[in-house]
Amino acid sequence: MKILVSFVLRKGQIERFNKVIPEHLRTRLLRKFILNEYELPKDESELVSLFLEPEESEVYPFRLSEEVLERLDILVDKVNNYGEKLASQKTTNRSSIMRNIMDRIIEKYEKNPVSERKWKMKPVHVTKEQKELLQKYIDQREISAVLEDFILEEYKGPSVSVQELKRRPKEKMEILVITISDDATEYLKKIISQYRAEDKVKMAHILRDAINQLIKKLENENPQKKALELRLKHTIEELMQYSTIEEVQELLENYNTKEE
DNA sequence: ATATAGGGTGGTGTCTACCG
DNA sequence: CGGTAGACACCACCCTATAT
Numbered sequence: 335m336k337i338l339v340s341f342v343l344r345k346g347q348i349e350r351f352n353k354v355i356p357e358h359l360r361t362r363l364l365r366k367f368i369l370n371e372y373e374l375p376k377d378e379s380e381l382v383s384l385f386l387e388p389e390e391s392e393v394y395p396f397r398l399s400e401e402v403l404e405r406l407d408i409l410v411d412k413v414n415n416y417g418e419k420l421a422s423q424k425t426t427n428r429s430s431i432m433r434n435i436m437d438r439i440i441e442k443y444e445k446n447p448v449s450e451r452k453w454k455m456k457p458v459h460v461t462k463e464q465k466e467l468l469q470k471y472i473d474q475r476e477i478s479a480v481l482e483d484f485i486l487e488e489y490k491g492p493s494v495s496v497q498e499l500k501r502r503p504k505e506k507m508e509i510l511v512i513t514i515s516d517d518a519t520e521y522l523k524k525i526i527s528q529y530r531a532e533d534k535v536k537m538a539h540i541l542r543d544a545i546n547q548l549i550k551k552l553e554n555e556n557p558q559k560k561a562l563e564l565r566l567k568h569t570i571e572e573l574m575q576y577s578t579i580e581e582v583q584e585l586l587e588n589y590n591t592k593e594e
Numbered sequence: 595a596t597a598t599a600g601g602g603t604g605g606t607g608t609c610t611a612c613c614g
Numbered sequence: 615c616g617g618t619a620g621a622c623a624c625c626a627c628c629c630t631a632t633a634t
Contacts, residue, residue: 338606393617429617455598475627511629
């Protein structure tokens with residue numbers, strides 16, 4: 335579920351952002367960046383800059399997932415706690431964090447440009463069960479994206495024998511149409527090339543294996559556990575950043591009480 | 595088994611009205 | 615002024631049917 339949220343950015347930020355990241359990758363990369371990479375500035379003067387309002391601004395909406403918004407709110411809280419320490423009455427908001435995020439992500443992709451995402455459709459025969467499980471864990475429209483990320487970031491190749499890989503289930507197969515990027519396709523081809531030609535391992539075999547591994551991963555993933563891990567991660571980040579021993583103890587106590 | 599074609603749709607960016 | 619909400623057009627992507 336994505337929510338449309340507007341942000342007040344510095345004038346020109348959007349133009350730069352759009353320049354470094356090609357269309358149709360923008361919000362996708364932004365969401366990933368916020369969840370997995372972005373960290374609050376460690377440098378005090380830069381942190382203080384989060385309380386400044388831009389001289390010239392522009393309003394721009396992004397469609398973000400609840401997960402991303404939650405992360406943003408946590409960051410806002412953190413910065414505001416810091417603001418209190420400075421005896422400042424000023425508060426920060428999602429927008430000021432977003433301005434900093436935009437700076438960082440523009441910086442990142444200026445250094446490591448991304449090319450346009452070329453993709454192709456790949457109809458794959460899967461069992462009804464596989465299809466239903468995917469739909470159970472993933473929003474219909476995100477199956478391709480989740481699978482693609484999984485392949486590029488985690489998938490290391492089949493962990494089963496060639497026979498097992500090529501074994502056809504007795505039940506009738508259904509077609510699952512996925513669209514994955516050329517990068518992901520290339521990666522899968524590389525895996526195929528590691529097999530002997532006479533094994534006749536095809537793209538579909540590897541894709542089905544990747545789907546199986548993804549399903550296994552999703553089944554083991556307990557949403558509550560994941561949320562807890564995320565919170566723990568944020569708490570640790572907070573501890574690392576600007577805390578004295580007393581504050582560490584206080585934070586830990588807060589963490590424990592929140593647990594109940 | 596896999597690739598492609600064509601049509602529908604919902605995510606996306608943009609604009610505008612509005613709220614506190 | 616900072617932010618939200620809704621309407622809307624576009625087109626990337628998804629799905630189904632069909633071809634290779």
